[in-house]
Amino acid sequence: MYLDIERKIVLPGEEISLEGMKQGNGIYHDNGKYYSYIMGVMQTYNSYANIIPLAGKYYPVRNDRVIGKVIDIAPSFWIMDIRGPYPGFLHINDTPWKNLDQDLNKILKVGDTVFLKVNEITESRQTWLSLKDAGLRKLEGGHIIMVQPTKVSRIIGKGGSMVNTIKEATGVKVQLGQNGVVWLDGPADKVMEVRKILRFIEKEAHTSGLTDRVKKILEESR
Amino acid sequence: MIELGTQSDIKLINEEGLRNDGRKFNELRPIRIEVGVLNRADGSAYIEWGGNKVLVAVYGPREAFPKHTQNPSRAIINARYNMAAFSVDERKRPGPDRRAIEISKVISEALEVAVFTEQFPRTSIDVYIEVLQADAGTRIAGLTAASVALVDAGIPMKDMVVGCAAGKIDGKVVLDLNKEEDNFGQADLPMAIIPRTDEIVLLQMDGNFSREELEQAVELSKKAATYISNLQREALMAKYKSQESEKEGERSE
Numbered sequence: 001m002y003l004d005i006e007r008k009i010v011l012p013g014e015e016i017s018l019e020g021m022k023q024g025n026g027i028y029h030d031n032g033k034y035y036s037y038i039m040g041v042m043q044t045y046n047s048y049a050n051i052i053p054l055a056g057k058y059y060p061v062r063n064d065r066v067i068g069k070v071i072d073i074a075p076s077f078w079i080m081d082i083r084g085p086y087p088g089f090l091h092i093n094d095t096p097w098k099n100l101d102q103d104l105n106k107i108l109k110v111g112d113t114v115f116l117k118v119n120e121i122t123e124s125r126q127t128w129l130s131l132k133d134a135g136l137r138k139l140e141g142g143h144i145i146m147v148q149p150t151k152v153s154r155i156i157g158k159g160g161s162m163v164n165t166i167k168e169a170t171g172v173k174v175q176l177g178q179n180g181v182v183w184l185d186g187p188a189d190k191v192m193e194v195r196k197i198l199r200f201i202e203k204e205a206h207t208s209g210l211t212d213r214v215k216k217i218l219e220e221s222r
Numbered sequence: 223m224i225e226l227g228t229q230s231d232i233k234l235i236n237e238e239g240l241r242n243d244g245r246k247f248n249e250l251r252p253i254r255i256e257v258g259v260l261n262r263a264d265g266s267a268y269i270e271w272g273g274n275k276v277l278v279a280v281y282g283p284r285e286a287f288p289k290h291t292q293n294p295s296r297a298i299i300n301a302r303y304n305m306a307a308f309s310v311d312e313r314k315r316p317g318p319d320r321r322a323i324e325i326s327k328v329i330s331e332a333l334e335v336a337v338f339t340e341q342f343p344r345t346s347i348d349v350y351i352e353v354l355q356a357d358a359g360t361r362i363a364g365l366t367a368a369s370v371a372l373v374d375a376g377i378p379m380k381d382m383v384v385g386c387a388a389g390k391i392d393g394k395v396v397l398d399l400n401k402e403e404d405n406f407g408q409a410d411l412p413m414a415i416i417p418r419t420d421e422i423v424l425l426q427m428d429g430n431f432s433r434e435e436l437e438q439a440v441e442l443s444k445k446a447a448t449y450i451s452n453l454q455r456e457a458l459m460a461k462y463k464s465q466e467s468e469k470e471g472e473r474s475e
Contacts, residue, residue: 009459009462011373011382011455011458011459012373012378012379012380012381012382013379013380013381013382013416013417013418026378028338028380030380030419035380035381035418037338037378037379037380038373038376038377038378038379039373039374039376039458053376054376054462055264055265055374055375055376056264056375056376056377057264057282057283057376085282085283085284085285085342085345086285086344086345087285124294124343124344125342125343125344150376206462
């Protein structure tokens with residue numbers, strides 16, 4: 001997804017020359033001209049010109065894997081904080097548990113952390129979540145680290161190269177949420193090392209050749 | 223015509239045509255903008271504009287509370303302009319007063335024009351503008367910093383809003399009044415524009431201007447706004463540039 005071209009930072013209101021590309025994310029048009037509407041890095045992908053934002057909240061997209069925290073319980077669903085502009089709802093029918101007459105509190109308590117996917121987003125931006133897919137579960141133990149949601153794709157790397165490098169080098173279990181929540185499980189010193197790496201990626205996200213630099217740091221620390 | 227402003231024999235413009243702080247009629251006070259100064263906020267900015275020192279924090283988009291303020295079709299922008307008790311010579315009684323409520327309203331409305339609010343129904347974008355030190359022109363300093371903080375928070379905007387003021391002292395139209403000129407001058411005209419389209423999003427007037435003078439003042443401010451707009455852009459770019467130079471420092475170690 002990331003090409004090693006010069007990463008030009010654009011600002012809102014800056015004119016964009018599409019050069020035959022189609023108008024993608026982060027671009028609006030006015031009077032036949034195209035302008036950026038966020039601060040970000042211009043990138044082309046599948047004949048679309050996109051502005052990848054440098055900052056911003058998490059905006060849920062269908063089928064995203066996210067890590068949420070239970071903030072409230074309603075009669076048949078949980079209300080989760082997924083770090084977006086709106087809370088997410090997890091209905092009992094979208095979970096593997098079948099105990100309908102049971103108190104929801106006994107399954108997931110307020111404060112529990114869950115690895116979920118975004119099931120549906122309604123027109124009024126109501127976000128419905130689901131636990132019914134491979135790998136989705138309640139996260140027990142471990143550590144939570146928050147990163148900027150816009151940097152998650154860099155932490156994953158090309159086809160997962162970055163996150164796999166980290167996993168292999170440190171042996172820490174890593175669960176990444178698209179919403180910028182990272183769950184880590186392993187020995188404390190290794191977790192701290194991963195935390196340092198994540199902060200580094202976050203800071204350098206707009207530069208190129210990151211995976212190699214991270215590899216170098218990991219090798220040096222060994 | 224009745225001349226407004228406190229009657230005094232203070233000369234605001236000297237024989238050489240310079241103002242009491244040595245500026246020419248079309249000269250701005252020095253401006254410095256810094257981005258990302260606060261860690262907890264989604265976006266933040268700090269501006270020093272002459273003697274003004276203003277800190278801005280942006281939160282959101284987040285669910286609007288209380289719930290009845292939510293708009294089902296777009297986001298609301300909640301700017302809160304607040305002056306610190308120590309920001310002026312005589313202690314300012316803390317809390318929102320009539321003036322602060324008005325300024326908060328006009329700033330919200332100016333920002334609303336630039337932000338793509340329809341992308342976030344039912345949410346609010348909260349902009350906290352804290353004036354730490356005041357020296358005339360705090361609302362436009364706050365607004366200028368607020369739009370930088372909004373960009374830092376990654377909020378979609380048409381363009382950055384730029385504020386600038388002009389006024390009349392000793393019968394002459396000048397740019398960017400300082401405190402003495404504001405107190406003893408005849409008029410003050412804070413204004414904010416969207417530089418790309420030249421759209422005026424905030425225009426207030428205190429005092430008296432003739433029609434020609436008003437047009438002159440607007441022209442002066444518009445020219446200055448282009449310059450300030452560049453400062454905003456440089457400040458935002460600097461946030462990412464400084465990280466690159468840090469990286470080089472790490473390498474050389």
